[in-house]
Amino acid sequence: MIMPALFFADTDEEAMRIWLFKTEPDTFSLNDLRAAPDGTSGWDGVRNYQARNRLRDEVSNGDRVLIYHSSCKVPAIVGEAEVVSNAYPDPTQFTAGHAGEPRWYQVDVRYHRHFPEPLSLATIRDHAEFADMELVTRPRLSIQQITDRQYQQILALCGIDEPRSASGAA
DNA sequence: GCCAACGTTGGC
DNA sequence: GCCAACGTTGGC
Numbered sequence: 001m002i003m004p005a006l007f008f009a010d011t012d013e014e015a016m017r018i019w020l021f022k023t024e025p026d027t028f029s030l031n032d033l034r035a036a037p038d039g040t041s042g043w044d045g046v047r048n049y050q051a052r053n054r055l056r057d058e059v060s061n062g063d064r065v066l067i068y069h070s071s072c073k074v075p076a077i078v079g080e081a082e083v084v085s086n087a088y089p090d091p092t093q094f095t096a097g098h099a100g101e102p103r104w105y106q107v108d109v110r111y112h113r114h115f116p117e118p119l120s121l122a123t124i125r126d127h128a129e130f131a132d133m134e135l136v137t138r139p140r141l142s143i144q145q146i147t148d149r150q151y152q153q154i155l156a157l158c159g160i161d162e163p164r165s166a167s168g169a170a
Numbered sequence: 171g172c173c174a175a176c177g178t179t180g181g182c
Numbered sequence: 183g184c185c186a187a188c189g190t191t192g193g194c
Contacts, residue, residue, distance in 0.1 A: 022192095024192090047190095048177075049177090049178095050177095070191085070192060070193085071191075071192050071193080072192095075192080075193070121193080138176095139175090139176095139191085139192075139193085140175075140176060140177080140190085140191055140192075142191095
């Protein structure tokens with residue numbers, strides 16, 4: 001049997017990925033995550049198939065997550081967290097006495113930091129280099145991918161002077 | 171609160 | 183499997 005190279009690339013290397021998770025701060029904010037026990041909470045309530053597929057198949061323990069506040073006064077990237085579990089069934093999908101094959105998944109995330117300067121959606125739209133960010137091109141997707149380059153640019157705009165190395169390779 | 175864009179559902 | 187109707191998202 002021949003395994004496609006991509007199979008190994010995805011499963012062997014486990015390169016750290018960078019994501020952007022959207023949340024409505026009125027419901028669950030970065031402050032709420034910080035205040036959670038251990039600064040850790042399950043990221044539940046994702047009810048979109050593409051977002052679900054990413055959570056289940058691509059998001060993995062150790063990945064980095066930018067937290068974006070939506071549906072609020074100043075929609076913005078406000079800080080950062082990290083993924084501290086692999087995907088598991090979202091328990092909020094099961095109503096009492098109605099368990100079954102899980103359809104929705106979640107991961108656990110742990111608070112890392114607020115950024116000194118939140119990066120507003122308006123500012124992101126003003127920067128041509130962010131034109132291909134999913135926040136711009138697919139604004140409704142709740143689990144978004146961030147490239148390494150975008151990540152470095154975002155950190156700089158958010159007032160982070162000495163970003164952690166974004167990948168294992170220096 | 172409005173409304174455009176988008177995702178999902180369900181009849182055929 | 184098409185597509186109209188409907189529901190949701192989320193910026194403004």
